[in-house]
Amino acid sequence: MENGRGKESVSITISKISRRFGDFQALDEVSLNIRDGEMVALLGPSGSGKTTLLRIIAGLDFPDRGDICFGDESVVDLGAKERGVGFVFQHYALFRHMKVFENIAFGLRVRPRATRPSEAEIGNRVRALLELVQLGWIADRFPNELSGGQRQRVALARALAIEPSVLLLDEPFGALDAKVRKELRRWLKRLNSDMKMTSVFVTHDQEEAMEVADRVVVMNQGRIEQIGTPAEIYGTPASPFVHEFLGDVNKIPCAISQGKAAHGGVDLAALRSLNGDGRGLAYVRPQDFSIEVTPKGNATVTGIHIVGHVLRVEAEAAGSHVEVELTGREAAGLTLAPGARILLTAVRGQIYPQH
Amino acid sequence: MVREDSVAVRFSLIGIALLVLGLFIVLPLATVFMEAFRKGIGFFWEALSDPVAIAAIQLTLLTAAIAVPLNCVFGVVAAWALTKFRFPGRSLIITLIDLPFSVSPVIAGLIYILMFGRQGYFGPWLMENDIKIIFAVPGIVIATVFVTFPFVARELIPLMQEQGTEEEEAAISLGASGLRTFWHVTLPNIKWGLLYGVLLCNARAMGEFGAVSVVSGHIRGLTNTMPLHIEILYNEYDFVAAFAVASLLALLALVTLVLKGLLEWKMAEGKKA
Numbered sequence: 001m002e003n004g005r006g007k008e009s010v011s012i013t014i015s016k017i018s019r020r021f022g023d024f025q026a027l028d029e030v031s032l033n034i035r036d037g038e039m040v041a042l043l044g045p046s047g048s049g050k051t052t053l054l055r056i057i058a059g060l061d062f063p064d065r066g067d068i069c070f071g072d073e074s075v076v077d078l079g080a081k082e083r084g085v086g087f088v089f090q091h092y093a094l095f096r097h098m099k100v101f102e103n104i105a106f107g108l109r110v111r112p113r114a115t116r117p118s119e120a121e122i123g124n125r126v127r128a129l130l131e132l133v134q135l136g137w138i139a140d141r142f143p144n145e146l147s148g149g150q151r152q153r154v155a156l157a158r159a160l161a162i163e164p165s166v167l168l169l170d171e172p173f174g175a176l177d178a179k180v181r182k183e184l185r186r187w188l189k190r191l192n193s194d195m196k197m198t199s200v201f202v203t204h205d206q207e208e209a210m211e212v213a214d215r216v217v218v219m220n221q222g223r224i225e226q227i228g229t230p231a232e233i234y235g236t237p238a239s240p241f242v243h244e245f246l247g248d249v250n251k252i253p254c255a256i257s258q259g260k261a262a263h264g265g266v267d268l269a270a271l272r273s274l275n276g277d278g279r280g281l282a283y284v285r286p287q288d289f290s291i292e293v294t295p296k297g298n299a300t301v302t303g304i305h306i307v308g309h310v311l312r313v314e315a316e317a318a319g320s321h322v323e324v325e326l327t328g329r330e331a332a333g334l335t336l337a338p339g340a341r342i343l344l345t346a347v348r349g350q351i352y353p354q355h
Numbered sequence: 356m357v358r359e360d361s362v363a364v365r366f367s368l369i370g371i372a373l374l375v376l377g378l379f380i381v382l383p384l385a386t387v388f389m390e391a392f393r394k395g396i397g398f399f400w401e402a403l404s405d406p407v408a409i410a411a412i413q414l415t416l417l418t419a420a421i422a423v424p425l426n427c428v429f430g431v432v433a434a435w436a437l438t439k440f441r442f443p444g445r446s447l448i449i450t451l452i453d454l455p456f457s458v459s460p461v462i463a464g465l466i467y468i469l470m471f472g473r474q475g476y477f478g479p480w481l482m483e484n485d486i487k488i489i490f491a492v493p494g495i496v497i498a499t500v501f502v503t504f505p506f507v508a509r510e511l512i513p514l515m516q517e518q519g520t521e522e523e524e525a526a527i528s529l530g531a532s533g534l535r536t537f538w539h540v541t542l543p544n545i546k547w548g549l550l551y552g553v554l555l556c557n558a559r560a561m562g563e564f565g566a567v568s569v570v571s572g573h574i575r576g577l578t579n580t581m582p583l584h585i586e587i588l589y590n591e592y593d594f595v596a597a598f599a600v601a602s603l604l605a606l607l608a609l610v611t612l613v614l615k616g617l618l619e620w621k622m623a624e625g626k627k628a
Binding site for chain 2: 058059060079080081083084085086087089091093094095096097106107110111158159161162
């Protein structure tokens with residue numbers, strides 16, 4: 001979409017933001033840089049502070065301490081009205097008594113007379129936005145006559161109408177059914193790469209964050225656990241929390257001595273280990289094992305399930321219950337049955353010290 | 356579902372309900388109109404065009420014309436503040452708004468006698484400055500405002516609570532001012548509820564007897580509202596005149612009922628949205 005006023009999208013710099021609600025520390029010294037044109041996901045469980053952070057970026061809430069800059073300009077003292085941010089609410093918050101057209105035109109109509117477009121121009125802009133969100137035929141309906149996915153897109157068109165420098169979305173796909181959600185995700189991703197607009201969205205769904213975002217910010221208990229590309233976050237999680245939050249993981253207790261982790265049933269030699277001695281917990285994803293069927297193995301197969309194209313093997317390894325996922329090709333050469341002795345080797349994973 | 360065997364039960368229940376309704380509501384209401392017109396339309400008209408009756412009608416209209424808009428503004432402001440913001444003491448205020456409902460109207464009247472009466476807290480000061488509140492129009496208006504205070508606020512608080520603040524936040528983030536947001540987003544969303552509250556508030560303002568009776572002093576042609584005037588006429592055995600004025604209040608009640616029904620239907624429509 002062309003930017004009529006030529007308003008550029010901007011980078012966002014968040015420095016040491018804290019926010020407390022009564023006894024609850026919603027955000028604790030959070031710092032984050034979001035690049036110009038980037039699409040960032042704030043990912044975390046409920047209560048992690050992600051929505052509070054989004055609302056603070058929007059100017060709908062204010063930090064107790066800390067600063068926010070759009071580009072080089074501090075906006076921390078500006079309210080939502082002055083920030084020029086496009087905000088898409090979780091439940092869309094469409095004006096229920098206005099038709100779709102008026103909903104989208106609202107942001108243009110409330111401008112001061114000097115910068116308000118003419119009626120004809122508003123009409124053109126709204127129609128262009130409706131085209132953009134592929135809802136050209138819907139202008140004369142009321143919000144309650146639309147499906148969830150349509151409302152979502154109208155809310156997006158309304159937010160884009162003010163030519164925001166930043167687009168913020170709160171759980172944008174949370175209230176939609178699975179199929180619509182998938183479609184909208186791809187569509188939003190495409191829209192973002194076409195428009196090159198700095199966008200931040202909140203989600204608790206790791207798959208959604210992985211698919212749509214350029215970078216993912218994982219949050220927990222008011223702090224940022226890790227910032228990285230989806231591949232980085234998934235491949236090299238920075239903490240046990242991130243490891244666990246992004247997909248299934250086996251937690252295998254082990255003993256560490258002289259930088260080597262050992263477990264009676266699983267070979268952990270390939271894992272990057274810690275210095276020093278003590279007890280540790282090895283985090284290994286189900287697909288990061290290799291299996292060899294051999295009587296020398298220290299693990300026993302206890303169950304086998306075929307789930308779509310993967311074979312899920314459950315095993316008992318020296319007191320630990322381990323879940324392994326094999327692709328069809330990996331499983332092809334193996335004769336697995338409950339009771340079979342296997343050698344389990346962790347190919348990839350992380351060892352965290354246990355206190 | 357139980358259907359076939361309950362016909363008798365159903366009809367007798369409906370019958371009882373209709374009987375009670377007829378006996379306690381329809382019959383008295385019809386009596387009011389029958390009594391009012393018993394000596395013909397001439398007497399009816401005469402009773403209403405009596406200067407004292409006209410003064411009572413005017414005072415009632417004046418009182419409602421002041422109390423209803425005041426409580427409308429109070430109600431909207433209170434509901435707005437209580438539902439769109441969180442602050443300490445919020446639930447205490449919500450409880451306090453209901454106070455006029457839980458207090459007997461007579462007590463409400465007495466409170467103002469205690470405050471503004473000759474022996475009241477502000478009595479001497481008011482006398483010195485020659486301001487009359489008790490046994491005068493201001494007292495009647497104040498008492499009416501007190502008694503009808505909760506109607507609008509009570510109607511709006513649950514409605515606005517249910518609607519939440521997202522639409523307002525959306526308007527602000529799109530660049531609208533607070534006033535504009537209220538005018539173009541909040542008000543259209545609450546308009547039917549507001550009208551409903553105003554309607555009930557008006558019906559009560561015009562019909563209030565107890566509180567007004569205490570502070571009015573019953574000065575004919577000066578401080579008598581319609582309900583007070585009806586009581587005086589009745590006590591003087593002037594039944595036709597009493598019922599003639601009463602029929603006006605009864606008519607108001609009927610109009611209120613019809614409008615209330617219409618508004619409830621409108622609000623149900625709105626809720627589907």
